[in-house]
Amino acid sequence: MCHKQSAMSGAFSFQPFDEATRRNPFPVYAQARRECPVYEHPGLPVVSIFRHGDILEILRDPSTWSNVFPPPPGFVRPDHLPPSMIMVDPPEHTRLRSLVNQAFTPRRVRALEARIEHIAEGLAQELITRGRCDFVEAFAKPLPVIVIAEMIGVPAEDRDQFGEWSDALVENLGGGILGPPPPEVIFRELAAVEAMREYFAEKAEQCRREPKDDLLSALVAAELEGSRLTFDEMLQMLVLLLVAGNETTRNLLTNAIYTLIGHPDALARLRAEEDLIPSAVEEILRFATPVQCDVRRLVRETVVAGVRLEPEKVALLWLGSANRDESVFTDPEVFDIARADNRHVSFGFGPHYCLGANLARLETQVALRVLLRRTRAWRLAESEPLPLHPSLIFRSFTRLPLEVEG
Numbered sequence: 001m002c003h004k005q006s007a008m009s010g011a012f013s014f015q016p017f018d019e020a021t022r023r024n025p026f027p028v029y030a031q032a033r034r035e036c037p038v039y040e041h042p043g044l045p046v047v048s049i050f051r052h053g054d055i056l057e058i059l060r061d062p063s064t065w066s067n068v069f070p071p072p073p074g075f076v077r078p079d080h081l082p083p084s085m086i087m088v089d090p091p092e093h094t095r096l097r098s099l100v101n102q103a104f105t106p107r108r109v110r111a112l113e114a115r116i117e118h119i120a121e122g123l124a125q126e127l128i129t130r131g132r133c134d135f136v137e138a139f140a141k142p143l144p145v146i147v148i149a150e151m152i153g154v155p156a157e158d159r160d161q162f163g164e165w166s167d168a169l170v171e172n173l174g175g176g177i178l179g180p181p182p183p184e185v186i187f188r189e190l191a192a193v194e195a196m197r198e199y200f201a202e203k204a205e206q207c208r209r210e211p212k213d214d215l216l217s218a219l220v221a222a223e224l225e226g227s228r229l230t231f232d233e234m235l236q237m238l239v240l241l242l243v244a245g246n247e248t249t250r251n252l253l254t255n256a257i258y259t260l261i262g263h264p265d266a267l268a269r270l271r272a273e274e275d276l277i278p279s280a281v282e283e284i285l286r287f288a289t290p291v292q293c294d295v296r297r298l299v300r301e302t303v304v305a306g307v308r309l310e311p312e313k314v315a316l317l318w319l320g321s322a323n324r325d326e327s328v329f330t331d332p333e334v335f336d337i338a339r340a341d342n343r344h345v346s347f348g349f350g351p352h353y354c355l356g357a358n359l360a361r362l363e364t365q366v367a368l369r370v371l372l373r374r375t376r377a378w379r380l381a382e383s384e385p386l387p388l389h390p391s392l393i394f395r396s397f398t399r400l401p402l403e404v405e406g
């Protein structure tokens, strides 16, 4: 329901699960920003928020808008699993985040560039040799898995298993908000968490005996000090890093290739002007926002865009809409790889601003550089529509069939 419109005649309706809306939400977003910036989902304690300014206000205020949620219906959190940092508020959040911040500073991430390039070169060569492939399986999925697994200190032979766990954990991300998730999905999520827990328990034991120069050893050191990190918090941190880093970057890489196919002039310009790659990546993040929606829980009464909201509302913050807000971006519907002052919110904002933003940017810049240098052309190998990602939170495809000319 829309407050402005309840006084008027027409009814604005927003169905985020509707397939047509998910494929092209932008006209609905634009209408919402104009006419209904705060939409109350009928029969649910859920509101959707669409404007850039409102979303920034919410994300910068964790004392009003919390990251702590009751578990979705049917989901029983195992007692021994504490919430990870993305599910807690300051000051607890500050304590947990400070333990991993160091590994993701711009300087530490830049040091990974040569290694990321080497991995991307290997995957690109494989694409060229095959000529025809699913880009998601062949490139977008393995690149971030290999990079984060190496940072953590996970051996190469275990990486495929990670991809599978990551898939199971994000399959229904956000799905509990507008209705209960199917029991089999919950079962797969819990099974993946337990398997990862067992896996890391053993790996951490090895690090205690023989510390290395990786993230796992750094966390084990904090855990050994006792007061800084408990064993289960450490495990949850590792689960979070794997999940938050893999699926998101996979979707960004997929969206990058797909968006450039849809904008051949931009692709040709990027081939000619490699210096534009960093701003092109920012524009892909804005225009084809991989994490389409962020979520918060209201803990005290507040007002957003003139609408009074009661505590316990869950807010869906449509980052993909904020990124097309005409009050912030000139010609927001235009894909401009040289766009200046690109204040997109694709990595969130405030205390929970994406920890891996520097890494995701670097991986995508390097991937584009390698793919542009090593190929003469890429095009879709099947006609559209492509299969959409099942989660409400993500906006991408699960498959991107490509023909690649080396």
Ligand code: HEM
Binding pocket: 067, 085, 086, 087, 097, 148, 240, 241, 244, 245, 246, 248, 249, 252, 290, 291, 294, 295, 346, 347, 348, 349, 351, 352, 353, 354, 355, 356, 357, 359, 360
């Ligand atoms: C294109 C790639 C990525 C996108 C679009 C993305 C997006 C986001 C967004 C929107 C948030 C904010 C969540 C909130 O407000 O509650 C977030 C948080 C987070 N991201 Fe990313 N992310 C990406 C890549 C990565 C990578 C590569 C890593 C790590 C290896 C990572 C780790 C995290 C973590 C740990 C958080 C939680 C931070 C906190 O709670 O303080 N992300 N990400």
